Amino acid sequence: MPQFDLPLEQLRSYRTARAAPPGHTEYWQRTLAQSRAAGGSVRYQAVDAGLAVLDAYDVTFSGFGGHDVHAWHLVPRGLGDRLPVVVEFLGYGGGRGLVHERLTWAAHGFAQLVVDSRGQGGIWNTGDTPDPHGSGPATPGLLTRGVEHPYQLYYRRLLTDAALAVDAAAELPGTDPDRIATIGHSQGGAMALAAAALNPRVAATGARAPFLCGIARNLQLTDAVPYGELSAYLALYRDRAEQVLDVLDHVDLTFLTPQIACPTWISVGLTDLICPPSGIFGAINALGQVRPEVRTWPYNGHEAGGPHDEAHLAGWLHQQLPG
Template sequence: MPLTDLPLDQLRAYRPEVRRPADLDAFWADTIAEARAAGAGTAPVTTPAETPVTALDVQDLTFPGFGGDPVRAWVSRPAGTADQDLPVVVEFLGYGGGRGLPGERVSWALAGFVHVVMDTRGQGSGWGSGGDTPDPHGSVPHVGGWMASGVDAPANHYYRRVFTDAVRLVEAVRTLPGVDVDRIALTGGSQGGGITLAAAALVEAHVGPLVAVLPDVAFLCDWEHGTAVAVGGPYLELATHLSVHRDDVDRVWDTVAYFDGVHFAERISAPALFSVALMDDVVPPRTTFAAYNALGSADREIAVYPYNGHEGGGFRHWERQVAFLRDRL
């Protein structure tokens, strides 16, 4: 597999101009306030999950997300630690996947953390073991997938709902027993990495500080340039949409600017560990570097995997994430 983007020295210096909405912060402040109001009468609920896994205590969490809609998550922790306030890792998932089965994702909890996996609304049938959260909101006609869903206006875009769900999840997690609210980290790969960046910036602005941010081969950054150079993956949905809607180019890019990880990265102050793979044909490396190079964090690292594709560093990188997080707890 060949290198898919610029040489590494150029990637480290890559700082593109990304469309910047003048009302970005107000847009998100209003969105989060509306979601809080819509879910004000609904408390998060946990019930024991049915799973053959016995080394972990797994709970099924339902919490009010965007519009007060019920969103699902798994909460896992080492068995026998209910009386301890443990650090938390909240994880967001890659494109098309759902939260899967209880006990399916065990690594973070086995490493001693409370592990929370958010279901991504409307997804869960592309890979893995399925999801349990519908997206009840409609959209204008668009190419299959979610990149162009609601692309007619920022208020309608799919990722407005998903990013809001992520913030509301962190708020819900802070109310759960047995969690250390001062030691919450966010992570995710690909789409989950992009959600991590958005959630981190919005949580720091509207909820409270985070102990670390761990986006892995992060998608949803530098959307316009990513669509121009990607050779596979969901960015091509936008290219296909624009090949049909030829007169909508500026409207599309003006809309998705509200969801660009570069803008969120600028607003993050928590310690951050990124990863990037230089043979990634789904997330062009320049898009990850665009967010990393804009990052507001003083304490930051990026792991570069020169000969990997979209799988990135795999379990080796997870080990690095654990070490990075433990150093900052």
């Protein structure tokens, strides 16, 4: 499809007109402190997945509210016992699946932590982590869950899980706690950036077509799911738009990326109707402490660079996490 958003020259300077919600920093500090206080130890056990060159572990760590979150930990054999670790977060609707389904980063010589997404795993891959919180009226999907109040948001819980997954990665066998990267595509990209913003342990972060960037802007540009869930909700709750968008600003990456201090890599498809480019560039241009590497793909949508991005990102990660 043709490009529908701002021209690239304007994207490179685009900034949202919205301001961070009052108390945004304290909101996240309180959320993380409460969840860490409620958490327990990281638990893991070896699993036999039939892998010839990798050791696999079933991991359980404490996420938001001390809730159990599951993950797979994959460690290449014969490369030493202090490997750089890539924490991988997953796209919308998917879970960690089976051990053998996600081996890319371990195949490139990293220890790899594949983090399950709470309450997901029913669209394109299986999951094992429940979300014990309910919500008020919401459209099918995740984006409108808990939009009554910032402390009820589903994505508050999920982004907290992402930040605490980094703590768990630092404790696992075969990993170097000083060389932790976060990566992901779409929702996973949002989680990767949020983890880098919220957890100073992150040494590098990479996001392909990240979700949750410029939520209010995206609502004006697309009705593709997941943002279509929000437009459908507001078509029923006609007088709640500003209230709901103010709540969702608490989990908008535009207001978290200024806290990122590590090397950052982001890829954008310029025909992306699912996560429109201007929303992503608003988050990119809000980065204040680092100058990110940005790759743009003029003829690609939500896949952005796809396997080309993954090949490039593997090399970039080795540069950022040398040893």
